[in-house]
Amino acid sequence: MEQAVKPFREIRDAVGMQMEIAVELHSRWNLPCAIRIAEALEEIKPLWYEDPIQMDNPEALAQFARSTRVPTTASETMTNRAAFRQMLDTGAIGIVMLDTGWVGGISEGHAIGKMAETYHRPFAPHDCTGPITFIRRKPTCASRCRNAMIQEGVRAYYKGGWYENVVTVLPAMANGFRVCTRRPRPRTRLQPEFLARPDVVSRTTEAA
Secondary structure, three states, X not given: OHHXXXXXXXXXXXXXXXXXXXXXXXXXXXXXXXXXXXXXXXHHOOOEEEOOOOOOOHHHHHHHHHOOOOOEEEOOOOOOHHHHHHHHHXXXXXXXXXXXXXXXXXXXXXXXXXXXXXXXXXXXXXXXXXXXXXXXXXXXXXXXXXXXXXXXXXXXXXXXXOHHHHEOOOOOEEOOEEOOOOOOOOOOOEXXXXXXXXXXXXXXXXXX
């Protein structure tokens, strides 16, 4: 455990509290192990613990949440409003993390964000599932959702990364912030070279 905590301490020693440290646990731990990890990391004052255990037992996740002062974030792996409500009802989630693509799009993502607001919980949209999800999170956060907290993003993906190989336009970013403007911007399209790749499967749904 000491060896695992060492990199986190080195970050704090280097930058102090000038940056947040969000701890991703990837649902890889059983409950006792997750509680021990959270206890060991509490000294570095993390922003959150994300997905400490598998999202199949609200009571177990609630037990984890009660064991630490650091908010529990969950979960990009949940795909519908009912699952989030169950977790919120048990007090298992401190910060709601949803993936706009996996929950069914912008409308359902907005509904989950507004539901989190009724529980006085912030929400933070998930990234890493591709450039379209990265692009479409803005409407979810900007559409009168006062509890929008932060948008996840992987700089190596969107700045000179593979997202640029898939779509023609990506949102402007500056100093870690997404640039918002009322002026219309060019709509993104899939790159022709991407569609022409032999390993890309394209399916078209015909109207009835």
